[in-house]
Amino acid sequence: MIPDASSTSVEAWSRPRAPQWSFIASLVIVCLGAVVVFTMTQWLDRYAVTLCALLLINAALAVSLTVSNGLSGLFSLGHPAFMTIGAYVAAILTFPATRKGTMLPDLPEWLAAIEAPMLPAVLLGGGVAGLVSLVVGYAVLRLKGHYLAVATLGLIIVVQGLVRNWDGLTRGGSGLSGLPRHVDIWWAYGYLVIVVALAWRIKYSSLGRAIMAVRENELAAECSGINSARLKILAFSVGAVLAGVGGALTAHLISVITPGTFSIVLAFNLVVMVVIGGAGSITGAVLAAAGITLLSESLRPVEEAANLYGLSQVVVAVCLIAVLYMRPSGLFGSGEPSIVKRIFGGRGQA
Amino acid sequence: MQADAAPKLEINDLSKRFGGLLAVDRYNLVLRQADLVGLIGPNGAGKTTAFNLATGILRPTAGRIRIAGRDLTGARPHVIAKAGLARTFQNIRLFADLTVAENIMCGGHARHAAGTVSTLLQLPSFWRAEQTLRNEAYRLIESLDLGALAARRAGDLSYGDQRRVEIGRALATQPDVLLLDEPAAGLNPSETSELMAFIRKVNETLGIAILVVEHDMSLIMGLCQRLQVLNRGALIFEGAPQQAQTNEAVIEAYLGTRRRAKANA
Numbered sequence: 001m002i003p004d005a006s007s008t009s010v011e012a013w014s015r016p017r018a019p020q021w022s023f024i025a026s027l028v029i030v031c032l033g034a035v036v037v038f039t040m041t042q043w044l045d046r047y048a049v050t051l052c053a054l055l056l057i058n059a060a061l062a063v064s065l066t067v068s069n070g071l072s073g074l075f076s077l078g079h080p081a082f083m084t085i086g087a088y089v090a091a092i093l094t095f096p097a098t099r100k101g102t103m104l105p106d107l108p109e110w111l112a113a114i115e116a117p118m119l120p121a122v123l124l125g126g127g128v129a130g131l132v133s134l135v136v137g138y139a140v141l142r143l144k145g146h147y148l149a150v151a152t153l154g155l156i157i158v159v160q161g162l163v164r165n166w167d168g169l170t171r172g173g174s175g176l177s178g179l180p181r182h183v184d185i186w187w188a189y190g191y192l193v194i195v196v197a198l199a200w201r202i203k204y205s206s207l208g209r210a211i212m213a214v215r216e217n218e219l220a221a222e223c224s225g226i227n228s229a230r231l232k233i234l235a236f237s238v239g240a241v242l243a244g245v246g247g248a249l250t251a252h253l254i255s256v257i258t259p260g261t262f263s264i265v266l267a268f269n270l271v272v273m274v275v276i277g278g279a280g281s282i283t284g285a286v287l288a289a290a291g292i293t294l295l296s297e298s299l300r301p302v303e304e305a306a307n308l309y310g311l312s313q314v315v316v317a318v319c320l321i322a323v324l325y326m327r328p329s330g331l332f333g334s335g336e337p338s339i340v341k342r343i344f345g346g347r348g349q350a
Numbered sequence: 351m352q353a354d355a356a357p358k359l360e361i362n363d364l365s366k367r368f369g370g371l372l373a374v375d376r377y378n379l380v381l382r383q384a385d386l387v388g389l390i391g392p393n394g395a396g397k398t399t400a401f402n403l404a405t406g407i408l409r410p411t412a413g414r415i416r417i418a419g420r421d422l423t424g425a426r427p428h429v430i431a432k433a434g435l436a437r438t439f440q441n442i443r444l445f446a447d448l449t450v451a452e453n454i455m456c457g458g459h460a461r462h463a464a465g466t467v468s469t470l471l472q473l474p475s476f477w478r479a480e481q482t483l484r485n486e487a488y489r490l491i492e493s494l495d496l497g498a499l500a501a502r503r504a505g506d507l508s509y510g511d512q513r514r515v516e517i518g519r520a521l522a523t524q525p526d527v528l529l530l531d532e533p534a535a536g537l538n539p540s541e542t543s544e545l546m547a548f549i550r551k552v553n554e555t556l557g558i559a560i561l562v563v564e565h566d567m568s569l570i571m572g573l574c575q576r577l578q579v580l581n582r583g584a585l586i587f588e589g590a591p592q593q594a595q596t597n598e599a600v601i602e603a604y605l606g607t608r609r610r611a612k613a614n615a
Contacts, residue, residue, distance in 0.1 A: 201470055206455065206463035206483055209448065213456045216445035222427035223405055223437055225460030225523050234466060334447055 022345030029343065030193055037189050051297060053188035053253055059289035060188075060195040061246045062273040063282055067199045068239025069271075070280035070334060071208060072232055073215030075145055078136070078152035079243045079270050080262035081159040085132055086125035086244025087251035087261070088163060091176050093121040094252065103176070106168020118182035122248045129244025130237050137236045141229070156264055163259040175258030176251075183252040191249055192286075195242050199282050200344055202238070211235050212280070212334070265313075272316055276323045278330025283340050288331065292316055356419065357382050358526040358559045359435065364403055364413030366396075366583075373399045375583040376413070381527055381559040386549075388574035388591065389563045392603055396583040397563045398440060401529050405437050406430040418526060432460045436525035438516045440532045440563075446505030450496055450515050453504050454487045457522025462486070487522065494518045494548075510541045514548075521552065528552070530562040534569050542566060546573055579603065 040052055065079055092104065093116035100112045116124075140151045163170045170176070202208045213221040214228045222228050251257040273292055277284025296312035303311045323330065359381040366374040374396045381387060389397055402408040404415060406427040415423045417433040425433075436457075445453050463469075464479040491500050494514060499507060504515055513533060520528055530549070534542045546569055553560050564570050570577065570591065577594045579587040581603035587594055594600050 198470055201472060205469045205476065206459050206479065207466060207469045209452050209456055210459045210463065212448060213445045213453075213459075216447055217443045219407065219427070220439065220443035220445070220519075221456070223407070223431050224457050224519060225428050225431035226456065227426075227428045227460075 022343070025343045025345075026197075033189065033193070037185055041185060049185050050253065053183070053185040054250070055290055055293040056185070056188040056192045057246055057250055057253070058270075058273070058293050059286045060192040061243060062270055062277070062285040062289035063192075063195050063199050064239045064242035064246065065270050066274045066277070066280055066282060066285040067202060067242070068235045068237075070274055070278075070285070071203060071211045071215065072235035073279075074141070074232060074236060075149045076152045076236060076239070077149050077264070077267040077271065078133075078155045079239070080264065080266045081152070081155045082129040082133060082240040082243035083247025083250070083262040083266075084156075084159050084163060084257075084259070085247070086122075086129040087247035087257045088125075088170055088176075089128045089244075090118075090121040090125035090248030091179050091251050091257050092169070093124060094118060094180055094182065095176065096178075096180065099178075103171055104169060118180075118187075118252065122245050122252075125248035126241045126245035129247070130241035133237045133240030134233065137233045137240075141232045141236060153264065153267070156267060160259045160263075170259075173259060175256060175261070177256040179252055179255045179257065181252065181255050183249050187249055188253065191245065196282060196286065198238070198242070203280075203282065204345075207231075207234075215280075269316065272320045275330055276320060278332040278334055280334030281330065281332035281336060283336050284330055284332035292319070295319075355382065357416070358385075358418055359404070359561075360414075360416040361404060362414040362416075364400070364415065365411050366399055366403055366408060367411045373583050374403060374410075377403075377580070377583075377585060379404075379561070379578070381561060383526070383559055384553060384557045385559040385576070386553045386574050387559075387561050387576045387578060388570040389561055389578045389580060390565070390567075390570060390594075391580035395580040395603075397580055398531060399583075400580065401437060401531055401563065404430075404529065405435060428460065431523055431525075434524075434526035435529070436520035436523045436527070437529040438513075438520055438531055438533060440535065442509075442512045442516050444504040444512055444516055444519070446503070448504055449501050450504055450507070450518075451487055451491065451500040453515055453519050454490055454496075454522045455483045457519045458483045458486050458524075460523065490518055490522055494521075509536050510538075513537065513545070517548075517552075521556075521558075525558060527559045527561070530560060530564075532563055532565065534564055534566045542569060545569075549573060 041049055044052070061079065068074060069076055092107070092111065093114065095104070095115070097113060097115045100107055104112070136155060140148060143151055164173050166172070210221065210226045211231050213224070213226055214231055218228050247262060251261070269292065273288040274285055276292070277288035296316060299312040299315060303309050357380045359379065361377060361379040364374060364377045365372065377400050379387070389400070391397055399408065403410050406422070406425050406429065409424050413423070414421060417430065417435055420433060422430055422433055445456060448456070462479050462482045464473070464476040468476045491497055496514060496518060499511060499515070504512065507515065517530070517533070533549070534545055537545060549560060549562065550573060552558055562570070562574070574591055577587070577589065577591045578585055579594060579600050586599045586603060587597050
């Protein structure tokens with residue numbers, strides 16, 4: 001990783017960092033972000049604000065993917081599957097009780113009666129996604145590289161098929177529309193802040209170093225006393241929980257969820273964000289997610305005017321190829337820019 | 351330091367079969383505190399396989415491995431490492447993208463790291479654990495004279511420095527037993543003599559039992575109290591290094607029999 005000026009001697013890195021200082025600095029940044037979000041809600045129209053909320057959620061999803069893929073060196077494409085699970089679990093919980101009887105006849109009595117508030121619904125969505133990831137991870141994380149990618153790609157298909165055919169619980173292919181619009185840009189912003197904070201805490205801890213050690217050399221990590229199987233499942237599941245939450249939030253932002261909402265295309269886009277930003281780089285994931293979302297949204301009018309649908313996909317793919325060609329390890333490698341590390345207390349290392 | 355009589359590592363009749371090939375055939379080893387044993391043998395004799403069996407990378411076909419009295423036959427490598435057996439690799443395996451300091455801190459992870467919840471919430475126990483890891487790594491880095499390299503990316507170091515960092519990472523697990531797989535490979539003569547002094551220091555001051563596989567005979571002869579010779583998977587000699595030089599079986603393993611040597615001449 002990139003050592004910064006403060007860490008060129010042993011004394012510098014072994015000194016305990018001042019948690020208070022960096023805590024205050026992080027707080028200031030979060031407040032500044034909140035001011036920006038507030039300004040947006042005042043000046044932009046509703047469509048643009050929703051778009052910004054989606055951008056924030058995308059950034060958070062990219063960060064969660066960089067935890068499960070970038071730090072650990074796994075190559076999982078399973079994010080959309082966990083998002084779908086999280087979204088449906090939350091949607092079934094928050095759906096208006098008056099319409100549940102007709103639209104979701106197979107719901108058990110107690111589920112049909114409740115109309116949960118957003119926060120518990122989202123947490124439960126993330127929790128169920130996490131449980132599924134534990135089961136799936138136990139079986140699938142023995143696979144390496146492309147095999148894991150194929151297996152998790154299969155997981156997307158399985159989850160979509162399940163949702164499409166479990167009519168009584170999910171309303172099948174037509175999906176659930178008219179979900180309560182519980183989520184606004186503040187939810188999205190809060191989600192991003194929490195995901196970045198958790199990712200940062202994992203990365204700059206012994207846990208994160210051990211996960212990266214598994215990525216760098218699994219055999220040597222094992223022989224240094226690191227339980228690689230456990231850490232791979234952990235990284236995979238943390239990513240899955242955060243993806244489940246992200247799926248639930250997205251569904252309640254756009255007020256609709258269908259089996260195809262979170263598709264393989266999304267898996268591709270998220271992986272592109274992580275690769276362009278640099279696998280393992282939190283800053284990189286946020287910036288790449290923002291850049292790619294803005295780029296594809298700004299190309300939408302061009303697509304419509306010139307009748308060139310799919311142009312944004314082409315542009316994203318070209319960006320990916322360009323980055324892989326010029327900077328194979330992404331914009332920031334697996335590190336963070338030193339200025340960001342200073343503010344949030346990366347303690348010079350990692 | 352008072353030598354502890356109980357064996358730190360005890361290997362009994364360890365065998366490994368790959369299909370029709372018996373790569374290791376009833377290998378035995380007892381290491382007590384502060385032992386320094388050399389393991390030599392011609393290429394393909396099974397030295398690295400024996401290492402991989404002892405550290406849990408390969409599962410033995412037969413035999414027992416006890417570490418500090420605990421039977422750990424067939425245990426996973428991280429369990430064996432935690433029980434007190436550390437190793438280095440013939441082809442260096444560092445965490446290339448991490449710094450030297452981080453590599454060494456990884457060695458302390460199993461003993462000190464805070465749990466997942468504590469890490470995510472950054473509870474006081476998390477900060478204590480990080481501080482312990484840092485202090486321990488700091489002391490080790492100072493004693494290994496790696497201070498100037500601490501913040502460097504491990505993959506960017508010279509070959510000799512990478513060797514030292516790898517031994518440092520193994521020591522960071524605070525092992526009772528250290529297995530060194532060809533530590534002098536790729537080192538020049540002055541680096542090799544530095545390494546010898548270093549291995550002796552680790553052995554004497556820390557009381558760590560060391561088993562070293564090496565082709566550099568000056569290192570083996572100058573360093574080891576005891577020597578084992580492996581040929582075609584089986585031990586053919588165990589004893590004082592000087593005796594190995596005159597032992598018929600050892601000479602035969604390395605040079606072939608007298609008759610064959612004549613025929614070739």
